[in-house]
Amino acid sequence: EAQVTQNPRYLITVTGKKLTVTCSQNMNHEYMSWYRQDPGLGLRQIYYSMNVEVTDKGDVPEGYKVSRKEKRNFPLILESPSPNQTSLYFCASSPSGGFGQFFGPGTRLTVL
């Protein structure tokens, strides 16, 4: 089954404790991206990747890091999480560019 998977689905952590949210797609898509969803703000792009070893900032990259060492994986790293990063995070992928992306199920992150 074609899908985008994220782990964990739910995470509660404390300020400053480094964490990684994994994202994996099995569709051989070149383009992957991360979004955060906050009430009243819709989805805002954090980072995106056009292909392996090619990443770029989206609208709200501060406090986040990403890497794209393999085509299928695009982890989101929070080196020192803060409470304002409490949000619902979505990973997405598409064959090329931000067109008609497939979305993962989301990761709900709470930073205390």
Added chain:
Amino acid sequence: AQSVTQPDIHITVSEGASLELRCNYSYGATPYLFWYVQSPGQGLQLLLKYFSGDTLVQGIKGFEAEFKRSQSSFNLRKPSVHWSDAAEYFCAVVPYNNNDMRFGAGTRLTVKP
């Protein structure tokens, strides 16, 4: 400023009634246009997209959207709403010559029995 606007935060319709969700965009060139649906606790699912050509686009689940260049709009419609359509709907654009997808703030749809 470039933006995607969904003017209605929350809409309530009766089951069986027609539905129109509004989306307006502000970009120099016509962007690529999308509608997504997010059911409670779920990820986003693509309903339909417009790149060019026929301005009336058919999507999944009985939805359609009409692109109107003169109004910079891409409104989503459904002739008869079902209770299972209750969800949040997002309009999104990919600007021309760009790879970033930008989302509107979303419209929450409630369906009354």
